[in-house]
Amino acid sequence: MEKYDYKSIEAKWQKVWDEKQAFAAGTDYSKPKYYALVEFPYPSGAGLHVGHPRSYTALDIVARKRRMQGYNVLYPMGWDAFGLPTENFAIKNHVHPAEVTKQNIARFKSQLRALGLSFDWNREINTTDPDYYKWTQWIFLQLFKKGLAYKKEMAVNWCTSCKCVLANEEVVNGVCERCGSEVVRRNKSQWMLKITAYAQRLIDDLDDVDYIDRVKSQQRNWIGRSTGAEVDFTTTEGDVLTVYTTRPDTLFGATYMVISPEHPVIEKWADKLNNIDDVRAYREEAAHKSDFERTELVKDKTGVRLDGVRAVNPVNGTEIPIFVSDYVLMTYGTGAIMAVPAHDDRDWAFAKKFDLPIVEVVKGGNVQEAAFTDCATGVMVNSGFLDGMSVEEAKKAITEFLTEKGVGHAKVNYKLRDWVFSRQRYWGEPIPLVHCDKCGWVPVPESELPLRLPDVDSYEPTDDGESPLAPMTDWVNTTCPCCGAPAKRETDTMPQWAGSSWYFLRYMDPHNDEALASKEALEYWGPVDWYNGGMEHTTLHLLYSRFWHKFLYDIGVVPYKEPYSKRTSHGMILGQNPHSFVNLPEDEKKALIEQFGDEKGARRHLVEKYGEMAEHPVVKMSKSLGNVVNPDETIDEYGADTMRLYEMFIGDFEKSAAWSQKAIKGCRRFIERVWSLFDKIQPGDAYSAENEVAMHRTIQKVSEDIENLKMNTAIAQMMTLLNQLYDKGVNRAEYRTLLALLNPFAPHVTEELWQMLGESDLLSLHTWPSFDESKTVESTIEIAVQVNGKVKGKVVLPTDCAKDEALAAAMADAKIQSAIAGKNVVKSIVVPNKIINLVVR
């Protein structure tokens, strides 16, 4: 038999699949459909990362299995190509971003093709294609027409390096998610999308979809629903200050109030405040703090008391002071709180610092030492008519009381904020709106879409926060579609998340120029049956696209309320840290130990030299560490089949895993052994008696494991089977089944071997093997026999044999007899087909 020549085999079958259009999704809508989806990549200049194929291969396996099971499968791929890195590269190298995008896509595409992924390339999409973003703009216009897009002057997150506004979701620990630079607050007029209008539905409908739990809980957490009450406090100025609280039960314990530095009432009261200068100074200080500084100082509370105005507690008439402090946010609730230091950690810290009274209203802790925040066990005290109630009872009673008196009511709040939707950059979808002095903001007529990005001389972002499109007067100056008067175009563009918020719909009917997709296609293909992607998109892309989809559902464009039936998530592929002690070559380890006394000293030295990360043997791949694994080289050295198999075998799919240049060899050996087994095939149309159970078990295990993304154990099972076939012999029927099971994982080599068997059809489109559950069990089974819980012997019994028979066989065993000799068997447990345990004394 010839040598396993993976290079020519892989090239050959990729060409055949392409020529035969083997993986094109069919348009026969009477067949059962399956829509498998992976997140389309941002085509960066760095090319494909070894992390990309982990997700793509896993769902490729699912898609290939579904095809073999007879489904009409849609497994598409495209490009999320708008975005800053491309624009920055274009600026630096004086090329048009469209040109950069084209080159990057070409590279990505050839890399993906080399992996043998069964994408339907006829349906390839690109978010920067005007025929695509025409519909992104169209959806935006529908949002605008329904009042869900609005422009607002507000404090926004401004990345000092990207010179661009960021969404809340793009700010991580006070710095830019993308570039890590400082993010500051700036007041700017921005387009906003009212995602908050969908907050409750985005929570509720999670009950109807099959997402892994951590995705659901992270989304719920991000939306942040809380229930409580709004309470009106009158003030000595007569104005009413409304607060939001989740603990209305503690109202009797409110000993002061705090308002946010941005609260409008401050300027209203300016004349009445004896210390207005101090208050203004404090407000200025707070405004100039970056998000980073504000979160840095979490522990230390600052604030200024409003001297001259006091509030009145509505339940007991007590006059209480009002403070300004930046621990109260203008963007949540009403921007004002009632402070109950006895039962809230932050209020407690503030009260201690400013020496304010702490009044216990829920019994159960020592409120002079720490706030008592437990809601489950406490009993109300010092609270008039609430005394003696539990916290839950008191919440209900006080809310009813406030409602009756007209000074409060139950209220639900969400942490979720509206989506800041404009960016002051070039490489994004133009926002299709025109501003007319007479008519205000007017949509570009739908017949004029797409509104194309004009060519500009400079893509440079500007320090004053204007879009690079702003100086393009020819483009900017237009006429009002409404009244014909001179008007100006919006020059901001959409954020990168726009194009990806609906792309899965376009795959269903990618060439339609009359609608984003036809009704029939939307009805047939949707919703996505299985969507896999990264955890980092849980609160961004995944939430945004659910929002857009619900909106499209509301206006009758799509016929179902959730876009994705099932969502799973893969772990990252990490690299070895070359600076970590355990990864050093042995001689270097020795040298360091000698130099610094012991391993501890050597490690300390490495931490001093390279920082804390030296203690982590496994880290993210990065150019600076030189631990980036190049997929092209890996495919060149081992082949795509080996690479696919290894990425699936590397570990638990949901957890991050470290790439090992050594471990990949095991997968290559496995394929070589499958190849070599070909020479040992005996004739036979049915499984041999010796292998039958193993065959059925393997089919069952592989079939089930694929559904649960347990690819590592599916492969282990096939390896076990292969070992047995080497041991016990293999016939044609067995070999055919092995090839079919392995095909989704290693499609090229199995296709080649299939052809070598004399088959003329494509294995990729052949039927998936079936198993008979009754044939997955052996007729006899070896059972461990324990004495007092310790294994003392083993007996071979017929499967499902009677308990007394099993017990008799165990007692007859010589080893067991000696283990229980001279003792009394006081109890015997027989679990059929599992274990026998004798309790002796």
Next chain:
RNA sequence: GCGGACAUGGCGGAAUUGGCAGACGCACUGGAUUUAGGUUCCAGCGGUUUCACCGUGGGGGUUCAAGUCCCCCUGUCCGCACCA
């Protein structure tokens, strides 16, 4: 601080959900083939004082039986973070 996940050989990881811990692979050790290296094949591979005992981060508990269930502790990772 709040929420979630996790802890098993030298390493990645299995364990039918309470029933023989360490499947499968990597690395390693011996042997065979080979001029040699690589490849391939055979055997071994948790620990120890090896006819046995001890072993799933540590301590307690439930049970005939615990990696798996309960309580406490320690550690790691992730998400959110002054959200009232």
